[in-house]
Amino acid sequence: MTTDVSKYRYNHTMYRIRDPKASLRFYTEILGMKLVDEHHSDEAKFSLYFLGYEDPASDGLVRLARQGLLELTHNHGTENDANFAYATGNGEQGGYGHIAVTVDDLTAACARFDELGVKFIKRPEDGRMKHIAFIADPDGYRVEILENPALKS
Numbered sequence: 001m002t003t004d005v006s007k008y009r010y011n012h013t014m015y016r017i018r019d020p021k022a023s024l025r026f027y028t029e030i031l032g033m034k035l036v037d038e039h040h041s042d043e044a045k046f047s048l049y050f051l052g053y054e055d056p057a058s059d060g061l062v063r064l065a066r067q068g069l070l071e072l073t074h075n076h077g078t079e080n081d082a083n084f085a086y087a088t089g090n091g092e093q094g095g096y097g098h099i100a101v102t103v104d105d106l107t108a109a110c111a112r113f114d115e116l117g118v119k120f121i122k123r124p125e126d127g128r129m130k131h132i133a134f135i136a137d138p139d140g141y142r143v144e145i146l147e148n149p150a151l152k153s
Contacts, residue, residue, distance in 0.1 A: 012050065012069035013099060015141050016086045019079040020047060022138040023072050027051050030116055031101055031143070033070065037063040045076040070099065088140045098134065098142035106133065106147035113145075 017023040027033045033051040040047045049072040050063055058066045078084045089096025103109040106124055110133050113120070121134035121142055133145040 009067050011064065011067060012071045014071040014073055015137075015139065017072045017074050017078075017139050018081075018084050018086065019138060020049065020072065020074045021079070023074075024049060024051075026118075026137050027070065027072070030113065030118060036066065036069060042076075047074045047076070048072070049074070086139055088142070090140070090142055098144050100144040100146055102146050102148035102151065104148070104151035104153065106131070106145060109133075109145055109147075 015023075024035065028035060028051065033053055035049060036052050037050040038048060050069050051072065052058070052066060052069040063069065090098075110120075110124060113133075113135055119136040121136055122129075122132070124130050124133050131147065135143050135145060137143060
C-alpha cells in the first residue's frame with residue numbers, strides 16, 4: 001500500500017471555544033470569514049463551525065476539499081460559565097503560537113479593530129516589528145495581522 005504525499009493538503013486548525021456567538025461574531029464580522037459548514041450533535045453535546053475566506057478556487061467545494069479552514073469546537077454548556085476558559089497554549093510555558101490573517105491595509109485594519117473594541121496583544125507601533133499586529137479572539141487565541149501589498153486596491 002502506498003500514498004501520494006503530493007496530494008496531501010492542509011485542511012483546518014481546530015480551536016475549542018467557550019461561547020459560539022462571541023467567536024462566530026469575531027471571525028465573521030471582525031475578520032470577515034464566512035461560515036462554510038457546521039455540525040451539531042445534541043447527543044454528544046458539541047457543535048462544530050468551519051470558517052474560511054471566499055476563494056474562487058473553493059467555490060462549490062465540500063469542506064474536506066477546501067484548504068485553510070478554521071474549525072471552532074463548542075462543548076455545550078461552557079458559554080454559561082463565566083469563569084470557564086480554555087488554555088490557548090500562549091501562557092507562561094508557551095507552546096502554541098497563532099494563526100495569521102493578511103489584510104489590504106494594516107493601519108486601516110487596526111483602526112477598524114479599535115473601533116470594534118478588539119483586544120490588541122501587539123500593535124504595529126509596539127516593539128521592533130512594525131509590520132505586524134496581534135489581536136486576541138474572545139477565548140484569547142492570538143491572530144497575527146499582516147499587510148499583503150498584493151491586496152491593495
